[in-house]
Amino acid sequence: MKATNLIALAAAGIVAAATGAQARDQVAVAGSSTVLPYASIVAEAFGENFDFPTPVVESGGSSAGLKKFCEGVGEATIDIANASRAIREKEIKACAENGVTEIIEVRIGYDGIVFASQTDGPAFTAFTPDQWYHALAAKQIVDGELVDNPNMKWSDVDPSLPDVEIAAFIPGTKHGTREVFEEKVILAGCEESGAMAKMTGDLGMSEDDAEDACMEVRADGKSVDIDGDYTETLSRIDANSNGIGVFGLAFYENNTDKLKVATMSGVVPSTESISTGEYPVSRPLFFYVKKAHIGVVPGLKEFASFFVSDAVAGPSGPLAQYGLVADPELADTQAAIAAEDVMN
Amino acid sequence: MTDAAMPPAAAAGPSRKPKKSLHVLDDNTRRRNGAERRFRILGGCAVGTGVLALVVLLISILSAGLPSFQQTFLKAEIYLDPAVLDPSGERDPEAISKILTFSYSPMIKGSLTALAEELEAQGAENLTPKMLADMVSGAANAKLRDYVIANPDEIGKTVEFEFLTNARIDQYLKGKVTRESAALDSRVDVAQLNAADELVASGAMEKRFNWDFITAPDASENRPEAAGLGVALLGSLYMMLIVLCLALPIGVAASIYLEEFARKNFLTDVIEVNISNLAAVPSIVFGILGLAIFINMMHLPNSAPIVGGLVLTLMTLPTIIIATRASLKAVPPSIRDAALGVGASKMQAVFHHVLPLAAPGILTGTILGLAQALGETAPLLLIGMVAFVRDYPDAPPGGLFEPATGLPVQVYNFTQRADPAFVERASGAIIVLLVFLVIMNLVAIILRRRFERRW
Numbered sequence: 001m002k003a004t005n006l007i008a009l010a011a012a013g014i015v016a017a018a019t020g021a022q023a024r025d026q027v028a029v030a031g032s033s034t035v036l037p038y039a040s041i042v043a044e045a046f047g048e049n050f051d052f053p054t055p056v057v058e059s060g061g062s063s064a065g066l067k068k069f070c071e072g073v074g075e076a077t078i079d080i081a082n083a084s085r086a087i088r089e090k091e092i093k094a095c096a097e098n099g100v101t102e103i104i105e106v107r108i109g110y111d112g113i114v115f116a117s118q119t120d121g122p123a124f125t126a127f128t129p130d131q132w133y134h135a136l137a138a139k140q141i142v143d144g145e146l147v148d149n150p151n152m153k154w155s156d157v158d159p160s161l162p163d164v165e166i167a168a169f170i171p172g173t174k175h176g177t178r179e180v181f182e183e184k185v186i187l188a189g190c191e192e193s194g195a196m197a198k199m200t201g202d203l204g205m206s207e208d209d210a211e212d213a214c215m216e217v218r219a220d221g222k223s224v225d226i227d228g229d230y231t232e233t234l235s236r237i238d239a240n241s242n243g244i245g246v247f248g249l250a251f252y253e254n255n256t257d258k259l260k261v262a263t264m265s266g267v268v269p270s271t272e273s274i275s276t277g278e279y280p281v282s283r284p285l286f287f288y289v290k291k292a293h294i295g296v297v298p299g300l301k302e303f304a305s306f307f308v309s310d311a312v313a314g315p316s317g318p319l320a321q322y323g324l325v326a327d328p329e330l331a332d333t334q335a336a337i338a339a340e341d342v343m344n
Numbered sequence: 345m346t347d348a349a350m351p352p353a354a355a356a357g358p359s360r361k362p363k364k365s366l367h368v369l370d371d372n373t374r375r376r377n378g379a380e381r382r383f384r385i386l387g388g389c390a391v392g393t394g395v396l397a398l399v400v401l402l403i404s405i406l407s408a409g410l411p412s413f414q415q416t417f418l419k420a421e422i423y424l425d426p427a428v429l430d431p432s433g434e435r436d437p438e439a440i441s442k443i444l445t446f447s448y449s450p451m452i453k454g455s456l457t458a459l460a461e462e463l464e465a466q467g468a469e470n471l472t473p474k475m476l477a478d479m480v481s482g483a484a485n486a487k488l489r490d491y492v493i494a495n496p497d498e499i500g501k502t503v504e505f506e507f508l509t510n511a512r513i514d515q516y517l518k519g520k521v522t523r524e525s526a527a528l529d530s531r532v533d534v535a536q537l538n539a540a541d542e543l544v545a546s547g548a549m550e551k552r553f554n555w556d557f558i559t560a561p562d563a564s565e566n567r568p569e570a571a572g573l574g575v576a577l578l579g580s581l582y583m584m585l586i587v588l589c590l591a592l593p594i595g596v597a598a599s600i601y602l603e604e605f606a607r608k609n610f611l612t613d614v615i616e617v618n619i620s621n622l623a624a625v626p627s628i629v630f631g632i633l634g635l636a637i638f639i640n641m642m643h644l645p646n647s648a649p650i651v652g653g654l655v656l657t658l659m660t661l662p663t664i665i666i667a668t669r670a671s672l673k674a675v676p677p678s679i680r681d682a683a684l685g686v687g688a689s690k691m692q693a694v695f696h697h698v699l700p701l702a703a704p705g706i707l708t709g710t711i712l713g714l715a716q717a718l719g720e721t722a723p724l725l726l727i728g729m730v731a732f733v734r735d736y737p738d739a740p741p742g743g744l745f746e747p748a749t750g751l752p753v754q755v756y757n758f759t760q761r762a763d764p765a766f767v768e769r770a771s772g773a774i775i776v777l778l779v780f781l782v783i784m785n786l787v788a789i790i791l792r793r794r795f796e797r798r799w
Contacts, residue, residue, distance in 0.1 A: 040732040057732040257525040
């Protein structure tokens with residue numbers, strides 16, 4: 001029976017050890033899957049260069065990360081939330097209710113959203129937001145009336161586009177990227193084409209209703225929501241030569257041998273055109289730091305300032321090499337972290 | 345097939361009297377033989393489909409994953425420039441460690457300039473020193489820095505190092521990157537491929553077996569070539585230890601009690617139904633449970649093997665209980681009766697006689713339960729084990745509370761990454777996982793064959 005006793009002893013040991021929680025000595029990060037690659041690159045370099053342990057970076061999406069972030073203060077909660085969008089009022093409130101009142105907002109740079117298709121596929125080389133609105137919106141104005149989108153082929157939208165079925169693979173609603181896509185492409189196209197003005201004018205809709213009607217994406221199978229990562233979008237494009245997908249610039253730059261990118265309103269997406277603001281579809285990336293944890297979790301402030309240091313987030317740093325568009329106002333962000341400026 | 349079971353009275357009736365010799369098949373027999381033949385063919389097809397699916401799976405995984413066990417290395421001489429590494433000249437370890445890895449990149453580039461010119465002269469057209477330096481993995485900086493901090497006296501000397509090459513060059517030597525794809529690829533230049541050919545010819549660059557894939561921790565997206573499974577393997581090992589130490593004693597104790605001591609009444613029936621039910625509950629449910637109880641209520645740390653182990657224990661318990669009860673049931677009652685007959689107490693009868701005879705079955709069930717737990721991903725998603733973790737956890741028990749990942753979640757992790765080189769590593773991780781599963785199942789079969797008793 002010796003073996004059984006030994007196992008029982010070990011089991012008792014584990015249970016006993018489980019009751020006493022341990023102090024955390026590494027920074028815990030969670031959130032956006034768009035920011036994840038950048039955060040892991042910085043975490044790796046941070047672990048290599050400093051005596052602090054390498055931070056642990058979890059994925060899961062901006063909303064999930066911020067929710068975890070707002071669960072409270074203490075070692076069981078995370079220190080940093082990554083987000084591919086700014087924190088919402090609702091989330092700040094939820095944070096405050098749980099005692100997370102002091103939040104430092106850090107903008108790490110910008111990310112472009114690009115439209116890409118198979119290299120050997122049809123010639124999707126130039127788009128405008130207007131075309132995307134007409135291809136993907138659920139309702140269109142035909143003869144002064146709002147009807148289901150009649151466009152089946154890209155050439156129906158615009159004769160200059162290839163004569164192939166519309167097959168768009170766009171990020172699912174749980175992604176922060178979807179929000180940017182709807183606002184900066186679909187809604188912009190709706191306004192550009194004058195459809196928005198018609199809705200509020202001739203059709204007598206309120207501004208909010210018109211916006212919602214503009215941004216509603218068709219659900220008849222021409223547009224497919226991808227809830228997974230860009231790798232899933234890529235494999236869908238691989239399988240469908242007429243498919244066109246929405247990607248992050250960094251992902252595209254890592255896969256230029258398989259994807260060809262289209263211009264938006266005549267501008268080629270690149271780190272340069274995004275940093276100058278010429279390329280229209282881009283968004284800032286953030287992370288949020290819990291000020292109450294600075295000084296409690298070793299290395300937290302050092303990690304935050306290392307993240308936005310010139311050597312890391314600057315135009316020639318490893319983040320830019322991966323595809324981040326460096327923030328021209330990086331110096332302000334560095335100063336804000338040094339002073340531990342919290343959001344209002 | 346009712347014909348075969350025809351009652352003898354009917355068969356012996358005058359109308360069914362065999363008119364021909366037994367050597368000639370009558371219609372009835374022919375029909376029955378035909379049915380059997382068709383069943384055999386269908387059965388063969390069924391097995392064939394299964395085997396075919398397995399073969400296709402294995403071939404695709406092996407062909408995609410085996411190259412990940414090999415990696416390309418480049419030998420290069422690096423001048424450890426004192427002006428960069430130790431501007432004060434005092435060889436003060438503190439000052440040297442203040443020089444960050446980023447400062448090492450220009451030094452590597454500088455040291456490779458001569459080599460780049462030489463290669464360009466040999467036929468690698470348009471090769472710049474920067475291109476050559478870019479062929480070296482980003483992990484090289486950290487390797488150099490660690491070396492310099494450990495050997496400050498070497499500053500100012502030229503030292504030969506062996507670095508990983510970047511993933512694109514590695515993929516080129518493995519045939520996945522071609523000149524056509526490189527021409528389109530913004531991450532690699534055809535000149536670099538030419539240089540790689542020259543370096544391979546001169547012996548400075550070679551592809552060989554890479555233990556680091558198994559032992560090294562994960563790496564970030566900029567350096568897929570350095571990513572390994574070390575932390576994931578350790579995390580999986582810790583979780584399996586916890587499952588073994590908790591699920592085996594609890595499961596065996598529960599089944600002995602239920603099988604040998606508990607009275608058969610409504611309550612035990614309810615428990616029995618619930619155990620069978622639990623065995624069929626989707627594993628993600630255990631993850632939700634683990635998140636609610638172990639992390640939110642007991643405040644155990646996120647991403648820690650202890651939580652993963654506890655969740656997997658809950659998941660494995662029903663499997664172990666069912667297997668143990670079955671093997672306890674298989675021990676004939678005569679053994680118990682004999683033990684009780686010579687005066688053993690009930691407990692002595694169970695522990696001295698029944699349990700040892702049931703042990704092979706229990707072990708087999710346990711190992712199969714462990715194998716199932718090893719491959720489980722869904723519950724780990726919820727308790728934060730799908731994370732980027734680079735520090736190895738300490739030895740148990742302390743290490744059980746430190747962040748780690750597991751093999752299956754590492755596979756999931758690799759498949760999410762942008763760089764195509766991670767596809768190969770995901771398949772490599774699957775191979776490692778499969779090897780462990782095959783070993784565990786083999787052990788289970790061997791145990792069963794060697795110790796199995798028949799009555």
